[in-house]
Amino acid sequence: MYTHIIVHYDEITLKGGNRPFFERVLVDNIREFLKDIKYDNFYKEGGKIILNINKNTDLEKIKKTLKNIPGISNFNFAVLEEKNLEKINKKTVELLKNYLKTENEKNLRQTQDDRKNEIKTFKIEARRADKKFALKSPEINAKVGEYVIENMKLKVDVHSPDLDVIIDIGYKQCYIYFEKTIGIGGLPVGTTGNLISLISGGIDSPVASFMMNKRGAKNIFVHFKNKTIAGQNDGQDKIEKLVKQLCKFQGKSKLYVIAFEKFQKKIIVNIPSKNRMIVYRRIMFKIAGEIAKKEKAKGFVTGDSLSQVASQTIDNISAIYNIAKLPIFPPLIGMNKQEIINIAEKIDTYNISILPYQDCCSFLIAIHPETRANLEEILKQENNIKIDRMINDVILNNKPTIIEL
Ligand code: ATP
Numbered sequence: 363m364y365t366h367i368i369v370h371y372d373e374i375t376l377k378g379g380n381r382p383f384f385e386r387v388l389v390d391n392i393r394e395f396l397k398d399i400k401y402d403n404f405y406k407e408g409g410k411i412i413l414n415i416n417k418n419t420d421l422e423k424i425k426k427t428l429k430n431i432p433g434i435s436n437f438n439f440a441v442l443e444e445k446n447l448e449k450i451n452k453k454t455v456e457l458l459k460n461y462l463k464t465e466n467e468k469n470l471r472q473t474q475d476d477r478k479n480e481i482k483t484f485k486i487e488a489r490r491a492d493k494k495f496a497l498k499s500p501e502i503n504a505k506v507g508e509y510v511i512e513n514m515k516l517k518v519d520v521h522s523p524d525l526d527v528i529i530d531i532g533y534k535q536c537y538i539y540f541e542k543t544i545g546i547g548g549l550p551v552g553t554t555g556n557l558i559s560l561i562s563g564g565i566d567s568p569v570a571s572f573m574m575n576k577r578g579a580k581n582i583f584v585h586f587k588n589k590t591i592a593g594q595n596d597g598q599d600k601i602e603k604l605v606k607q608l609c610k611f612q613g614k615s616k617l618y619v620i621a622f623e624k625f626q627k628k629i630i631v632n633i634p635s636k637n638r639m640i641v642y643r644r645i646m647f648k649i650a651g652e653i654a655k656k657e658k659a660k661g662f663v664t665g666d667s668l669s670q671v672a673s674q675t676i677d678n679i680s681a682i683y684n685i686a687k688l689p690i691f692p693p694l695i696g697m698n699k700q701e702i703i704n705i706a707e708k709i710d711t712y713n714i715s716i717l718p719y720q721d722c723c724s725f726l727i728a729i730h731p732e733t734r735a736n737l738e739e740i741l742k743q744e745n746n747i748k749i750d751r752m753i754n755d756v757i758l759n760n761k762p763t764i765i766e767l
C-alpha cells in the first residue's frame with residue numbers, strides 16, 4: 363500500500379549555513395546503510411528526505427535500518443497523491459481502511475495483554491509547504507475530516523486522537539501518512555569528527571561509543587588485550603561482536619587490538635600495586651594518542667562513570683586523563699549503572715557485554731587500589747618505565763581489522 367518513506371531529521375534544521383553539509387552527510391549515510399535493500403530512489407524535498415519504495419522493498423528491514431541511523435528523528439510510511447482535494451479525500455479513506463484492517467489482523471494474532479486498543483478517533487493535520495495551495499491548513503483539516511466521517515465509523519478528537527492523519531502538501535505532490543516511527547535523532551555520523559574509542563568488552567564502553575555516534579562522531583575502536591590472561595583468540599571474538607553490533611549505528615568500523623602484556627609486565631615491575639590500575643589506563647591513553655595521530659582523530663571516548671569503580675574517583679580520573687594530549691569525552695560520566703544498562707539493552711550490546719571475558723585491567727589488581735591518586739608520585743614512579751620504543755613498534759606493526767555489519 364505504501365509508496366514512499368518520509369524521513370524527518372533532527373537538529374540539522376538548526377545548523378544554519380552548515381545545513382547543506384549536514385544534509386549531504388545524512389543522505390550519504392542513508393544510501394550506504396540501505397545498500398542491500400531494494401528501493402527505487404530517493405530525493406530531498408523541502409527539509410525532508412523522501413524514499414521511493416516499491417513492492418520488492420522489505421518494509422521491516424528498512425524500518426529496522428532507518429531506526430538506527432543517527433540524525434533521523436522520525437520517519438513515516440506514506441502514499442503519494444495529486445494536489446487535488448477530491449483525490450486526497452478518496453486516498454485518505456482508502457489508506458485508513460487498509461491500515462485499520464491490518465492493525466485489526468495484527469491484534470487478533472496478539473495475546474489479550476498485548477492487544478492494542480481499537481482505533482476509534484482521528485484528527486487530520488494538514489501541513490502546507492506550498493503556501494499557494496488553494497486551501498489553508500484548517501480548511502483542509504475540516505474538508506478531509508468531514509469526508510472521513512461520512513465514509514468510516516471514526517470520530518474526530520482534536521485533543522488526543524488514536525490516530526493523527528498527516529496531509530503533507532508539498533510543492534509538487536501531496537503525501538498522506540500517519541504511523542510515525544521514532545529514530546535515534548541527534549546528528550549524522552561523520553559530521554563532527556573521528557574519535558578513538560577505548561572499548562573494553564564491558565557494558566559501559568559500547569554504550570559510550572553509541573552516545574558519541576548520536577552526536578555525529580565516528581568511533582575508531584581500540585582494545586587493549588593481555589593474551590596471557592585472555593587467551594590468544596578468546597575475547598577478541600567478543601570485542602569484534604561488540605564492534606559489529608555498533609556498526610549498526612556508524613557503518614563500517616576499524617578496530618585496533620593492542621597486545622598489552624608487555625606494557626603490563628613493565629608496569630608491574632616498576633609501579634606499586636595500588637597505583638597500577640591508574641598507570642595501566644594512563645599508558646592506554648598514551649598508546650591511543652599515537653593511533654589518534656595516525657587516524658587524524660580529534661579526541662578519545664571512554665565508558666567512565668564517576669566513582670563506579672576505584673579507577674573512576676575524581677582524583678584518579680584526573681590523574682589518568684592528565685596524560686592525554688587530546689580531549690577525552692566520557693559521555694556516561696553522570697549516569698547510573700542501571701541507566702547505562704537500559705541503553706545497552708536497547709542497542710543490543712548488553713547480551714554480548716555480559717559474556718565471560720578476562721579484561722586486562724583485572725590482571726594483578728591491587729586488593730586496596732588507590733582512590734586518591736597523587737599525580738606527582740605517579741609521574742616519579744613512571745620515570746622508571748621506558749616504553750616509547752615499545753609504543754612505536756606496536757603502532758608501526760598494527761593494522762586495524764575492518765568490521766562490517
Ligand atoms: P566497561 O564496562 O566499559 O569495561 P568499567 O566500568 O568496567 O567499564 P573500567 O574497567 O575501569 O570500567 O574501564 C573504564 C574505561 O576504560 C572503559 O569504559 C574503557 O573506555 C577503558 N578501558 C578499560 N579497559 C580497557 C581495555 N582493555 N581496552 C580498551 N579500553 C579499556
Ligand code: MG
Nearest residue numbers: 562564721723
Ligand atoms: Mg571494564
